[in-house]
Amino acid sequence: MLSSFQNQKIVAETLQRSLESGRLAHASLFIGPDLGEMxxxxxxxxxxxxxxxxxxxxxxxxxxxxxxxxxxxxxxIAERKDPNVRWIYPESKIRIITTDQIRQLISSFQLKSLSGSYEIAILCGADRLNIQAANAFLKTLEEPFPGKLFILLTQDAQKILPTILSRCRHFVFEGINRPIIESDIQEWLDVFVQTAASSTEGIVSRYTLLAPMISKLDEMQSTIEAELKEKSPLSHYPDAEEKQKERWEKELQASIASEYRRQRSAMVGAVELWLRDVWLTKVTGAFPEMAHLPQMQSSTEKVAERITEKQARENLKNVGQTIKSLETNIQEALILELLLLKLTL
Ligand SMILES: [Zn+2]
Known part of the structure; x- marks a missing residue:
């Protein structure tokens, strides 16, 4: 039952409202961490x-x-025996949804006369459509058949063709796709996004983003150092043996470094979440109903308006690469600077 999804109330209630008003989208895209739940x-x-x-x-x-x-x-329907509800899974060795599968689906949809009840096709792993299959499917999405519904499920919306994304109504499930942003990073991100949205094109403006990023990292580093030093036995047993103190010092430095890396990933990860909102706004033409950063709507729309779909996708790719580079722990400032130079905002 729709009303029994305790962990996915927003999605279930949104669907129920569409049923109530009779405005059910002919193509819905479920984006979530758990295929079984979707x-x-x-x-x-x-x-x-x-x-x-x-x-x-x-x-x-x-x-x-x-x-x-x-x-x-x-x-x-629960036993998957109802011919009105078709389930499509990736086939073949390389686990893709093939053009044949899509063609079959479309022709069976066209053949059947209107029985009065809805026919539904559920594509599990919509990111698994290969390009030809996606293109074959696209026409169907553009000219919906009455009484037919498509439900696409994905764990990775970034891999879906933008043209398909833009023709579906999106439902973002609670879970890994909507991580919680820690409050001090959230505050910093708000300023970062506003600055990005108000800046004009050009390299100078990227440096206006770099400075607050670096100073936030400096601040993080010193807060972590102070907090962990306070907790370390070094601060409480000044008379301990030298060997012991050396060991504590090593432990302290290691935990400072690892906490710093964690917070830094969270910070760049937060930027990534925002860029995802920008990208979704761009491809769907509207601010996503379930955006990661709902309070940033106007800045997000501003940026989405002035960049292209391709640039929005490139931004996401670049920030993803930055996160990977930072893990290998080479020159941090340089990596972040490179990222900001590559971003189109
Ligand atoms: Zn029933």
Missing amino acids: EAMATALAQTLHCENPPSRSQTSGLNTDACGVCRSCTM
Whole structure:
């Protein structure tokens, strides 16, 4: 049942509101960390559309707004025996959804006469469509068939063709895709994003972003040092043996370094989350309903407006590479400077 998804209330309720108003998108994209959970949500939606004994129904649209889960139709769908609900999984050795699979799906959708009930195709691993299959599918998304629904599931929206992304309604599930940003990094990010949005094109403006980034890192380093020094036995047993003190000192330095790396990744990771919002805004033409940084809407839209889709994607790629480079621990300032020079904001 849609109403029983305790951990995915936002998605389930959004779907129920669409059913209530009769404005169900003909193509939905579920983006989440857990394919099983997304399959369960797709199943619940399909059951709702077909349920013979619905617990709730909309007066406005005439559509069910939830499913009983036990009637003949609900059971058939749960057991994947209902011919109205098609499941498509990556096939072949290299685990892709092939052009043949898509062609078959489309022709079966075209052949069937309108039985009055919804026909639903669920593509599990929509990032697994190869380019030809994606292009074949694209036409279908552009000219929707009445009474047919497509539900695409993905754990990695970045791998989906922008043209497909832009034709689906997005539902972002709670989980790894929406990590919590620590509050002091959040504060810093707000300023970073506002500065980025208000700056004009050109290299000078990149340096106006670099300075606050470096000073934030300096601040991090000294806070971590102070906090961990305070906790270290070094500060509490000044009369300990020299050998022991040396060991403590080594431990202290190692823990400072590892905490610093952790916080630095969190900081660059936060920038990545924001760039993802920019990219989604660009490809879908609207600020994502479930953005990582909802409070940054106007700055995000401003940046998305002035860059191209390709630039938005490149930005994401560059920040991803930066995170990797930082892990190998070579010159930090240089790596960050390079990133900011590459970004188009
Ligand atoms: Zn039912």
